[in-house]
Amino acid sequence: MRHNTTIKVASVAAAMAFTLAACSTSSETESESTDSAASSSSAEAGSSTDELSVAFIQGVIGDNFYISMECGVRAAAEDLGGIDVSVQGGQKWDPALQQPIVASVMATSPDAILIAPNDISALQRPLEEAAEGSEIVLVDTTVEDPSFAVSEIASDNVGGGAAAFAAIKEMVPDGGQVLVIDNQPGISTSDARVQGFEEAVNADDSFEYVGVQYAKNEPAKAAEIVTSTLQRYPDLKAIFATNIFSAEGAATGIEQAGVAGEVQVVGFDAGPAQVEALEDGTVQALIAQQPYQIGYQGVEQAVAALKGEPTEAKIQTGFSIITKETLGTEEGQAALYASTC
Known part of the structure; x- marks a missing residue:
């Protein structure tokens, strides 16, 4: 292995060579030299993980x-x-x-x-x-x-996407139009979340999937997506936001459009901004990772x-589904993300 966890025995080898060359050296001196070399080697081995x-x-x-x-x-x-x-x-x-x-x-x-x-x-x-x-x-x-x-x-991101749709289905039992706001294509985790959501929503005839749009981790862009989508799909019932910034922007867009409470939002992740949106009712559920x-x-x-x-x-x-009702529980609090260590 190429790392520094290998025990080095060069000092032992050197001590042995010196002993062979110096035939007049006493057995006591040989023993002390060998013991010293072995101790040095052991010290190196013992400290390697600390380094x-x-x-x-x-x-x-x-x-x-x-x-x-x-x-x-x-x-x-x-x-x-x-x-x-x-x-x-x-x-x-x-x-x-x-x-x-x-x-x-x-x-x-x-x-x-x-x-x-x-x-x-x-x-x-x-x-x-x-x-x-x-x-x-x-x-x-x-x-x-x-x-x-x-x-x-x-995280089990495909499962998380499916769970997001399950949460929407619980909040919108009569079905309707749903939108996904993602970061950008080519990110393995959010691609999997979208996949899980799309598989679930396409298997349910009571919902119309209006597609995925990309906010590129910019909350302002996510807010614009929400307002423009509402103009095209005024009967939009729910949004799945695949990450922190998408959820933050979706909440802002819904507030700006004046449809808070009419359009349900499920966010992925549980940062302070998402928790605040959950508390004030702009976001109705969060899928929290670990x-x-x-x-x-x-x-x-x-x-x-x-x-x-x-x-x-x-x-x-795994992940946890947090709602306003479960936010105050021990499990809900344990699932929230940290601001500092």
């Missing part, structure tokens, strides 16, 4: 989902023995911004990199190159060919790989 470094590259900086994931990363690093953690992230969800961050992290030669790739294609080659010097764990999102990674850890667990398990998988221990190729974490 491990893990770089966490967030999908986008300042996102409560990734802040919660960072909390899990840091907690696991502490629990597993004081592993050094560094955190970076782009100001926007943009592969053009993330690629130079990957290059910068590679230059520091961390033992492991946890990353949420911004694009399934654009980050493929950069991460393959990074895997030549670091163990790679893909968290939340993935790439086209993740075979270089020791593990992929993400980012803390994704981060924690990501470090566990990286360390296992560094130690030469078995790893899990793919791990799926």
